[in-house]
Amino acid sequence: MGAKGCERSFEALSTEAACARILERNRDAISVQKQHLAVANLARIIEATLKLSNKQGFHAMTLRELARESGLSMGGLYSYISHKEALLSMILREVSATVNDALSAPPAALRGNPAALTRWLIETHIRLTEAMQPWFVFAFMEAKSFPAPARKMAVDSERATEAIFEAAIRSGIDAGLFQVQDPELAASLIKPLIQDWYVKRSKYRKRGVSIERYIETVTVFVEAALQA
Amino acid sequence: MGAKGCERSFEALSTEAACARILERNRDAISVQKQHLAVANLARIIEATLKLSNKQGFHAMTLRELARESGLSMGGLYSYISHKEALLSMILREVSATVNDALSAPPAALRGNPAALTRWLIETHIRLTEAMQPWFVFAFMEAKSFPAPARKMAVDSERATEAIFEAAIRSGIDAGLFQVQDPELAASLIKPLIQDWYVKRSKYRKRGVSIERYIETVTVFVEAALQA
């Protein structure tokens, strides 16, 4: 089990690793030069942003709160961001890149096995969102307040994910394993089943539903719906 | 066809009707006395709130924008609300009450027919959220910024809806029609399928998916998953 074939291992999903990639992407906009220092502070800023935003919403989070929570000063924050909205696009971009990397490289062993591929996609996606839950919640909830280009990226990213599921379904149909009227629509119905794990995470935690049971249930649910 | 057996007809879902109920609930807090005037203005305020909030988020919406959009003055708004947050609870309360009223009164003809009841619940719920889409989007997206008691109401309301689905599933199991390991978890997976219609509404509109096709697809999907 587990996303063994995933190119990017799960350590790459740590906040530190994610922030290292964010730093690289924004090298010229971040004035702090020392790598380890910049990554560490960026991590504290991003972590605080996710915590505060997911509790009260990005707009309601003030930079004074963010400074207090992250342990930096008001001015210190501005060594890492050019303005508040930059936090939005940093986080969204990383989420987008991560989900794309994770799903577009299924293990070679699954080639020619649409059922197993579908299972792998479901499990990998759910485990990915588990490992970076605050990031995904943020991207999901704040999407509407993104500036237009970032919002387009979010939509495209969602579409890309759906396309991956759609392709798996189609090859299952071709193999005579699956039977669905509209693969595109079927793929877009799988998405909310996967999203519910992180969107309503606290509900499932409260009810004692483990990630394994959730994955299992969604998998069974989807397979029944796709079965020929 | 449609939710023929629904006690509250679909005219009751108009903004006017909803605002009349909101007015009733907040009679003492609203200083305008003339009924038709109060309802009309409240409707314009609520409609503007939904429009602006769903575009940019409730917190980002300023009362000056709201005044402009609704056609009232700054001070005029305060004849209808005691403070900005009151808008939140007005809308949430109405959504909560409406969904509860709609689903808890299935037509008598469906008694003893769990499969038909499940279909009716899915269709009625989707048509309800279609008729009041901005309201449901608002309640869904802004839930986290509710004050604690209102947030509790939102959670309870969601739980109540799930319980209705769960009961239908259980009676289907008892009748030997359905076969699922965990009816509670199954019920909570049906919810996101229904929610996706209003949460990602613009995606489905762009793809030309009609509400009838969506209802049909979700119904088939769910029935396959529940089938014995």
Add this chain to the structure above:
DNA sequence: TAATAATCCGAACGAGCGCTCGATTTATTA
């Protein structure tokens, strides 16, 4: 260790926020 560079700090600024209230307009009543 002195000189220099990199980093961090937080008071201060203008803008815009939620909200109030006395003046004004509109509707009702006598």
Add this chain to the structure above:
DNA sequence: TAATAAATCGAGCGCTCGTTCGGATTATTA
């Protein structure tokens, strides 16, 4: 139509927001 009540208005209040910037602090170099 004059007198009264109801409804509406928007400039102004205190405050907090995002953002800046010059000085204090720390690290690096010679």
